[in-house]
Amino acid sequence: MNLLRLHHAAIIASDYPRSKAFYTGVLGLKIIAERYREARDSWKLDLELPDGTQIELFSFSDPPARPSYPEACGLRHLAFTVADVAEAVRLLEEKGVTVEAVRVDELTGKRFTFFADPDGLPLELYEA
Incomplete structure (x- = not known):
């Protein structure tokens, strides 16, 4: 195995719009794609850092603390x-x-x- 770099980290947000605003507006991450996944009643936001590393931001109803x-x-x-x-x-x-x-x-x-x-x-x- 030859691991090259970290591809992404995944984060589940309790308040999706608030976290989206934080990661894009405060931290300035670039939006790659945003999808609503109807079967899961969940949003998935793909964000990118300048080096290509990504963060996946998810919403789920009532995630555990x-x-x-x-x-x-x-x-x-x-x-x-x-x-x-x-x-x-x-x-x-x-x-x-x-x-x-x-x-x-x-x-x-x-x-x-x-x-x-x-x-x-x-x-x-x-x-x-």
């Missing part, structure tokens, strides 16, 4: 690479997003921070 934050078993957080963490923090805060204090990775010396999507999913910004 995340068990705990952030140490629940399973996916812990999604991390996005940015050129300048301080600039990205400034832009998020201008849009009303609460961002944790910037920290420095002890191993790499790179700056990083965390914030959350509308459902509390932990998202990380990691400086290139």
Whole structure:
């Protein structure tokens, strides 16, 4: 097996329009496709980052809540690479997003921070 890169991460939103606005308007992800899946009474929104990595945003009626934050078993957080963490923090805060204090990775010396999507999913910004 020769894994090349991450293709996509899938997220289930409790409030689809709110999460769609966050991922497209606040984070600026490009919409590839949006489909209503009648058989599942569910929306699926395909979003793309500049490097081609994708996020699939789903709506489902009454999805179960995340068990705990952030140490629940399973996916812990999604991390996005940015050129300048301080600039990205400034832009998020201008849009009303609460961002944790910037920290420095002890191993790499790179700056990083965390914030959350509308459902509390932990998202990380990691400086290139």
